[in-house]
Amino acid sequence: MTEKRSLYQIYKDLFVFLIFTAIILQSGIFISNYIKGFYEEMDANLIVGVIVSRSAVGFISSLIVALPLILLIKKLNLYLPWGVHSVARVSVEFIIVVAVSIAITLVVYLTAGAFSSELQQPHYSFLDSTVIYSITNILFTTSLEGYLFYKEHKKSKLEEAILRDEIAGIKLDILKNQINQHFMFNSLNVLSGLLKKDPDKAEIFIQEFSSIYRYVLETIEQPLSNLADELNFLRSYIYLQQIRHGNSLLYTESVSTQLYNKRLPPLSLQTVLENSIKHNIVNEDSPLLIELFDEDGAIVVKNNYQPKISIIASTGLGQKNIKRRYQIICERYPLFIIKDGCYIATLPLVE
Numbered sequence: 001m002t003e004k005r006s007l008y009q010i011y012k013d014l015f016v017f018l019i020f021t022a023i024i025l026q027s028g029i030f031i032s033n034y035i036k037g038f039y040e041e042m043d044a045n046l047i048v049g050v051i052v053s054r055s056a057v058g059f060i061s062s063l064i065v066a067l068p069l070i071l072l073i074k075k076l077n078l079y080l081p082w083g084v085h086s087v088a089r090v091s092v093e094f095i096i097v098v099a100v101s102i103a104i105t106l107v108v109y110l111t112a113g114a115f116s117s118e119l120q121q122p123h124y125s126f127l128d129s130t131v132i133y134s135i136t137n138i139l140f141t142t143s144l145e146g147y148l149f150y151k152e153h154k155k156s157k158l159e160e161a162i163l164r165d166e167i168a169g170i171k172l173d174i175l176k177n178q179i180n181q182h183f184m185f186n187s188l189n190v191l192s193g194l195l196k197k198d199p200d201k202a203e204i205f206i207q208e209f210s211s212i213y214r215y216v217l218e219t220i221e222q223p224l225s226n227l228a229d230e231l232n233f234l235r236s237y238i239y240l241q242q243i244r245h246g247n248s249l250l251y252t253e254s255v256s257t258q259l260y261n262k263r264l265p266p267l268s269l270q271t272v273l274e275n276s277i278k279h280n281i282v283n284e285d286s287p288l289l290i291e292l293f294d295e296d297g298a299i300v301v302k303n304n305y306q307p308k309i310s311i312i313a314s315t316g317l318g319q320k321n322i323k324r325r326y327q328i329i330c331e332r333y334p335l336f337i338i339k340d341g342c343y344i345a346t347l348p349l350v351e
Contacts, residue, residue, distance in 0.1 A: 028136070069140075069144055070144070072093075072096065073141075073145060098134050100137060101134040163328065166324070166328070167328065187209055187240055190244050201243070205240065208239050209236075209240060211233075215232075215236075219267070223265070223328070223329050224263040226263055227255070227260050227264060228260035230269050231255065231260075231269075233269075234269050235253075237270050241273075247284065247287065249288050249290070251292070254291075254293040254294070255292065255294045262350065262351065264299065265322065268325065269347065272318070276301070276303045279307055279308060279310075280307060280308060281306045288304065288306070298346050299349065300347075301344070301345045302343070302344045305338055305341055319336055326348070330348075
């Protein structure tokens, strides 16, 4: 279905272009024949009729051959791209166009002669016809190349602008949602209590708290971060949360050091952990256990599923944020499931 829609869109976009091209090319062929004296006895109305009829025929034939040419150009873009294999590409296109022109001329001579005695006249030279068809097809192919290049360039510019806006929005969402006012307020409350009860621990808290914000500022402009840096950041974040929740929040980590140079979207692990703490019950009667480990080239975050009873439903913004960032940077996708009484988030690692 998608392929049919794509072909329909291609023909739709080319419709006006092919009409214009057909008129220009057929007019050129007519002028060439007129100079040779083929239409000396025709009046103006008949000449206009010939141009219109031939343009219509040219449009239909151009429409028929447009898709094969588009497929050819796309294949050449893949195997002989401009700027890398320009000479080879021009040579291949020229050989194909001339071969097709010879084939068209041969078919015309073998089949059309039975329907038009005019084609049997001496002035219809096989060589001349081949040259005319070759020039026509070269011009048509060149025009089609230019048109497709313009469309692709315009499309890429539009996609680039959209992508730039999305990335900017994602960066803003990370700052706004992952390191939000609620988190800062709670952290400052914990710090206030520690300053009175345990100044030494409060000093460590401040260091960890500052490292979180320093990491955010350093990585917010990057599409990917090393796993080692993300884990260091995560430990600082978990430390703050464990000071707040005490023994009600348990955390284990088992990740091979061989994966430390792998990468993933910055703050994605923190987003998963924050969601686990935010949406689950965390108290002494129902402690929350968060396990982080590697499995099949991915990082898995798993916690016992004990959702809070909340009037306000979750928006799923954190998951959407992570999924969209993965969609932008690679072809692998994160997975979020509830299984056997556990919430499991799987974040693929990128080379």
